[in-house]
Structure formats: structure tokens, C-alpha cells
Amino acid sequence: MNKTQNNKAWFLVLPVLAIVSLNAIVPLMTVVNYSVQETFGNNLFFFEGVRWFREVLDSERFQDSLLRQFSFTGIILAIEIPLGVAIALSMPKKGIWASVCLVLMSLPLLIPWNVVGAMWNIFALPDIGLLGYTLNAMGFDYNFTRQAISAWFTVILMDVWHWTSLVVLLAYAGLRSIDDSYYQAARIDGASKWAVFLYIQLPKLKHVLTLAFLLRFIDSFMIYTEPFVLTGGGPGNTTTFLSIDLVKSALGEFNLGAAGAMSLIYFLMTLLVCWLFYTLAMRGEER
Amino acid sequence: MARIDLQHLKHSYIENPMVEDDYALKEVHYTWEDGGAYALLGPSGCGKTTLLNIISGLLRVSEGKILFDGKDVTALQPEGRNIAQVFQFPVVYDTMSVHDNLAFPLRNRGVDEDEVKRRVSETLDMLDLTKWSEKKARGLTADVKQKISLGRGMVRSDVNAILFDEPLTVIDPHLKWQLRSQLKLLHKQFGHTMVYVTHDQTEALTFADKVVVMYEGEIVQIGTPEELFERPSHTFVGYFIGSPGMNVLPVNIEGRTARIGGTEFELAGTPELKPGVRTDLGIRPEFIVLGEKGIPVSVQKVEDVGHHKIVRAAIEGQDISIVIGESASVPADPHVVFDRERVSIYADDWRVEMGG
Numbered sequence: 001m002n003k004t005q006n007n008k009a010w011f012l013v014l015p016v017l018a019i020v021s022l023n024a025i026v027p028l029m030t031v032v033n034y035s036v037q038e039t040f041g042n043n044l045f046f047f048e049g050v051r052w053f054r055e056v057l058d059s060e061r062f063q064d065s066l067l068r069q070f071s072f073t074g075i076i077l078a079i080e081i082p083l084g085v086a087i088a089l090s091m092p093k094k095g096i097w098a099s100v101c102l103v104l105m106s107l108p109l110l111i112p113w114n115v116v117g118a119m120w121n122i123f124a125l126p127d128i129g130l131l132g133y134t135l136n137a138m139g140f141d142y143n144f145t146r147q148a149i150s151a152w153f154t155v156i157l158m159d160v161w162h163w164t165s166l167v168v169l170l171a172y173a174g175l176r177s178i179d180d181s182y183y184q185a186a187r188i189d190g191a192s193k194w195a196v197f198l199y200i201q202l203p204k205l206k207h208v209l210t211l212a213f214l215l216r217f218i219d220s221f222m223i224y225t226e227p228f229v230l231t232g233g234g235p236g237n238t239t240t241f242l243s244i245d246l247v248k249s250a251l252g253e254f255n256l257g258a259a260g261a262m263s264l265i266y267f268l269m270t271l272l273v274c275w276l277f278y279t280l281a282m283r284g285e286e287r
Numbered sequence: 288m289a290r291i292d293l294q295h296l297k298h299s300y301i302e303n304p305m306v307e308d309d310y311a312l313k314e315v316h317y318t319w320e321d322g323g324a325y326a327l328l329g330p331s332g333c334g335k336t337t338l339l340n341i342i343s344g345l346l347r348v349s350e351g352k353i354l355f356d357g358k359d360v361t362a363l364q365p366e367g368r369n370i371a372q373v374f375q376f377p378v379v380y381d382t383m384s385v386h387d388n389l390a391f392p393l394r395n396r397g398v399d400e401d402e403v404k405r406r407v408s409e410t411l412d413m414l415d416l417t418k419w420s421e422k423k424a425r426g427l428t429a430d431v432k433q434k435i436s437l438g439r440g441m442v443r444s445d446v447n448a449i450l451f452d453e454p455l456t457v458i459d460p461h462l463k464w465q466l467r468s469q470l471k472l473l474h475k476q477f478g479h480t481m482v483y484v485t486h487d488q489t490e491a492l493t494f495a496d497k498v499v500v501m502y503e504g505e506i507v508q509i510g511t512p513e514e515l516f517e518r519p520s521h522t523f524v525g526y527f528i529g530s531p532g533m534n535v536l537p538v539n540i541e542g543r544t545a546r547i548g549g550t551e552f553e554l555a556g557t558p559e560l561k562p563g564v565r566t567d568l569g570i571r572p573e574f575i576v577l578g579e580k581g582i583p584v585s586v587q588k589v590e591d592v593g594h595h596k597i598v599r600a601a602i603e604g605q606d607i608s609i610v611i612g613e614s615a616s617v618p619a620d621p622h623v624v625f626d627r628e629r630v631s632i633y634a635d636d637w638r639v640e641m642g643g
């Protein structure tokens with residue numbers, strides 16, 4: 001096969017390249033720029049090399065919020081993915097009830113982040129909120145503005161409420177795409193429900209669950225608005241996740257160099273985890 | 288291995304069937320003998336898959352009963368019926384190796400591991416799959432996957448019956464032939480009751496002792512290939528079996544006399560007809576003699592199909608086909624004679640017997 005070489009075609013990519021560089025690369029480069037410089041105001045900058053990076057990585061404050069961040073993301077993934085699959089499995093397969101369930105499931109996804117935070121703030125207030133009041137009336141000592149445990153419980157519950165639907169919708173779509181003949185063959189082969197899940201449903205859900213995992217990982221790793229509105233990062237620093245910390249240091253303390261370095265570390269970490277997970281999940285897949 | 292009695296089965300996919308046409312199966316009452324090899328033949332949508340699914344228990348029949356060796360299994364799930372079924376398109380468990388795919392139905396039934404090994408390796412051998420044994424089923428080609436599906440059906444030696452639902456559709460022609468002989472061999476060896484669904488009449492005629500022809504939710508004829516060819520009991524069987532199909536011409540009958548348009552001729556006997564029925568005459572193209580005597584026809588064209596020729600002609604404005612020898616030619620003033628013994632008369636599409 002002889003194909004004519006025509007490198008002019010690359011020019012067609014130029015507009016896309018221009019747009020991408022405007023909306024992604026240029027802002028990123030300003031962050032890179034800050035992260036290697038020090039300023040004392042008056043728009044005077046001095047080159048600092050990797051000092052900010054070293055400082056950020058060494059600081060206890062960063063390490064603590066990173067640990068909190070990973071714990072939070074780990075917990076919500078461990079809850080939302082299995083729960084989402086379980087709900088998708090128990091939803092009706094067709095008919096009016098399937099549509100009703102889908103609409104109900106989609107509702108939380110349509111609510112903006114800050115509204116979710118505000119809603120849960122009121123919902124969880126210990127004296128007047130439905131959740132807070134009920135828990136206290138049931139004899140639990142619950143106050144999310146004072147106790148770290150209660151605050152974590154509320155933040156996690158809120159995230160599960162807000163985002164499990166996404167996993168449900170993805171898993172549901174994945175399940176619907178399994179041909180009936182697989183279930184028929186499994187019945188002929190005398191497979192148990194568990195075997196059907198393990199050998200038919202789960203393998204077919206692999207792709208959508210990988211997607212769900214990545215979406216939920218990225219999103220929860222960068223979570224900001226909801227916990228900020230709900231707890232403001234408190235009590236103390238107990239729910240100060242990475243991005244809350246980042247905003248505090250960049251805008252609250254105007255520590256641009258440290259914030260820039262932190263942003264880059266943050267960005268590279270997200271990228272690394274996604275890449276690792278994707279590579280592992282897709283290992284052994286042909287094509 | 289079992290005899291399977293289907294008693295007055297009717298099935299509808301609609302909740303409350305009102306009219307006859309709401310039924311995908313209209314009335315099936317038949318016995319599959321123990322150890323028989325049956326081919327189920329019929330056009331698309333006639334209810335073949337429905338019937339198989341009812342036998343295997345995937346579908347709960349709307350009306351009627353199913354007995355295995357006299358035992359009522361109508362209410363049993365597939366697990367309880369011990370039936371193997373192979374579907375039209377390959378179904379494999381992607382994450383398992385080929386070996387484990389075949390072992391799956393045995394392990395689910397608690398067969399001990401030595402026996403599993405023995406049965407699986409036998410079946411792998413028979414299907415020429417041994418070289419794939421340790422491969423994951425995902426990523427294999429469609430015909431290998433379909434062989435795996437066949438293997439899962441054949442691996443269980445104690446099944447009551449094996450049902451094949453057009454299992455060779457995705458398989459290459461030369462491999463098809465080979466697999467079909469494997470299935471015949473399997474049948475000889477174990478004597479399972481086998482039902483084999485197909486669209487393809489040659490496949491049906493080579494596989495089976497008995498061919499069951501279905502049409503619009505009913506079994507219209509059951510018989511050996513010769514019976515289907517020589518005495519089709521429904522006009523559909525006439526069309527469907529043989530190539531070209533049987534000629535079916537509207538006819539008026541008075542006693543022994545048949546009248547097509549303005550032409551009259553004598554039948555071999557007196558058909559037993561109820562008054563008011565629609566009557567047709569059926570004659571296979573092979574049993575018409577083209578010559579200079581008999582009923583005049585106008586010849587439209589002659590097709591040479593190799594070992595014989597097909598003459599397309601018209602009798603009183605009705606199209607007919609005639610088969611003539613390869614070296615025979617069409618006379619200048621063509622006439623035809625029907626072989627009297629081979630003429631069938633149909634009343635409302637069903638064949639009627641000739642009285643003396």
C-alpha cells in the first residue's frame with residue numbers, strides 16, 4: 001500500500017491546538033510560573049527553583065490535608081461503587097417503574113454543588129434540621145459543627161447522596177446492554193445468582209465501572225464547594241480537604257508560590273492515580 | 288434421555304390473548320420419542336425458538352402440559368429439567384478459560400472434579416478445541432466461541448435432551464459440515480433426544496430421522512424427508528421443501544374430475560371434501576411431464592441449473608414450474624401431463640385423502 005505523504009494535513013489541527021493552549025496550557029503555565037518564584041509585592045518576582053515544592057511537601061499541614069483527602073476519596077469510593085451496582089441490580093428492567101426510578105435517581109445529579117451544601121447544612125442542623133434532630137432524638141450525640149466524627153459522617157453521607165446516582169446510571173446502562181441470551185445460557189448451565197453476577201454481569205460492567213471509578217475519583221479528589229458550604233473545613237481543620245486548603249493558602253494568605261506548587265503537585269497526583277488505575281484495569285484486554 | 292410429551296401447548300407473549308393471532312404457538316400436541324434426532328424446520332417467526340424455550344423451561348407455557356418420561360415438568364425451572372440448549376449466537380463466559388467454560392455446567396451441578404476433567408477433555412477433543420483449552424474465552428473468533436457454546440451443551444452426559452437453536456449460523460460452511468457430523472456421532476454414541484432448529488432444509492434433511500415443519504405457530508407436518516417430499520400434508524410444506532417448491536394451483540373438483548380454468552382431467556381417486564372449502568391442486572415440478580400431449584401450456588423461460596433444467600410456464604394463466612432432464616428440450620407446441628399418482632388435493636391448505 002502506497003499512501004501519499006502530505007504533511008499539510010497537520011495544519012488542520014492548528015485551530016484545536018490554539019484553543020487547547022488558550023484554555024488549558026496558558027493558565028497552567030501561569031501556575032507553573034508562580035510555583036518557581038517568590039514575590040514581595042509590587043509585581044517583583046525572583047526565581048526560587050524547587051523551594052516551594054520542597055516546602056509544601058515537607059509541611060505537616062499539606063500532609064494532613066492530603067491524608068484527609070485520600071481517606072475521604074477512599075471511603076466514598078468504597079461506598080458509592082458497590083452501593084451503586086447493588087441499586088442498579090435491583091432496579092426494574094423495563095416498564096414505567098424503570099423510568100420512574102431513573103428520573104428519581106437523576107434528581108440529585110441535577111442540583112448544583114453549593115445548593116447541595118446548603119441543603120445538607122440545614123438538613124443536618126442538630127436543633128432544627130430533620131437529620132440532626134432525628135439523630136439526637138434517637139439518642140445519638142450528633143453535632144457536625146462541633147464533633148469531627150459527626151462532620152465526617154455528614155460530609156460522606158452528603159457525597160453518597162449526591163453522587164451514588166451517577167454510578168447507578170452508569171451501571172444500569174451497562175446491565176441493560178447485556179444480551180438476554182447470556183442469562184438464558186446461565187439458567188441452562190444451572191448457574192447461581194452469585195455466579196451470574198461474577199461471571200456475566202461484573203465482567204460486562206468492567207468498562208462502565210472503570211469510568212465510574214475515574215469520574216468519582218477525580219471529582220471527589222477535587223471536592224471543594226460542598227464541604228466548604230457545609231462545614232467550612234471544620235471543626236478545626238478536620239474536614240479541610242486539599243482544595244479547601246489550597247484556596248485558603250492562595251487567597252486567604254496570598255501565598256502564591258506555595259499555592260502554585262501545591263496545585264501542580266495536586267494535579268500530577270490526580271493524573272498519576274488515574275493513569276495507574278486505568279492501566280491496571282485495562283490490563284490483559286485485547287486491542 | 289427421555290421421551291418428551293407436549294400436550295396441547297399454546298403460548299402467547301401477550302398477557303390476555305384474545306384471538307388466535309395473539310398466540311405465538313397455536314396448538315402443539317406431539318411426542319418426541321426417547322433418543323430421536325429431530326429437525327425443526329420453518330420460516331422466521333413461526334415459533335421455533337418459542338417452542339424450544341418452552342421445552343427447556345426458559346419460558347413458562349401459557350396453556351398445556353409438558354411431560355418428561357411421563358413426569359409433569361410444566362412448572363419446573365431449567366435447572367430442574369436437566370436439558371442442554373445451544374443458542375444461535377455464541378454465549379461464552381469471557382473471563383473463564385475455554386476449559387472452565389465447558390466445566391461450568393458440570394461444576395454447578397456438583398459433579399466431582401475427576402469426572403469434570405474427563406468429560407471436559409473428551410468434549411474438547413471431539414470439537415477440536417484442545418489447543419485453546421487454557422485460553423481465555425474473550426477474544427476468540429466467533430466460530431471458536433460457538434464451538435464452546437456447543438461444548439457446554441454436549442459436555443453433560445446425563446441430560447434429558449439437547450436442543451440446538453440454529454447453532455451453526457455463525458460457522459463457516461466447511462466447518463459446518465464437520466460439526467454436523469460430530470453432532471450425529473454424538474447422537475449415535477449417547478442416544479440423547481436431540482432437537483435441531485434450522486432454516487436450512489438440507490441441514491434438516493441430513494441431520495434428522497424425523498423432520499418437523501412448523502408454520503405460523505403450528506406443527507404442519509412430521510415425517511421422514513421422503514414423506515415430506517412426496518406427500519406434503521400442507522401447501523406450505525410443499526413450497527418449503529424442495530427446490531423449486533411444489534406447484535399449487537386453484538382447482539374445482541367434482542367427484543373424480545378436476546378442472547383448472549377450462550381444462551378438465553381425471554384424478555386417481557375421489558377426494559373427500561367438505562362443502563364450501565377452498566381447493567387447490569399440488570404437483571411437484573419433478574412429477575410433470577412436458578411433451579406434445581395433455582394440457583396446453585405457454586413456456587416463458589427455461590433455466591439451466593446444472594443437472595436439470597427448470598421450465599417456467601403458465602397453465603390457464605397460473606404460473607408453474609416443470610423440471611426436465613438436462614438434455615431434454617421444449618417442444619414447439621408444449622403440453623403437460625401430471626403424474627396422477629403424485630397429485631395431491633388440498634382443502635383450505637391441508638391435504639385430503641383420495642377415496643377409491
Ligand SMILES: Nc1ncnc2c1ncn2[C@@H]1O[C@H](COP(=O)(O)OP(=O)(O)OP(=O)(O)O)[C@@H](O)[C@H]1O
Nearest residue numbers: 300301311329330331332333334335336337338486
Ligand atoms: N420475547 C418476545 N416477546 C414478544 N414476542 C415475541 C418474543 N419472542 C418472540 N416473539 C414473537 O413470537 C413469534 C415467534 O418467535 P420465535 O422467536 O419463536 O420464532 P422463530 O421461529 O425462532 O424465528 P427465527 O427463525 O427468526 O429465529 C414471532 O412472531 C415473534 O415476534
Ligand SMILES: [Mg+2]
Nearest residue numbers: 335336337452
Ligand atoms: Mg429463533
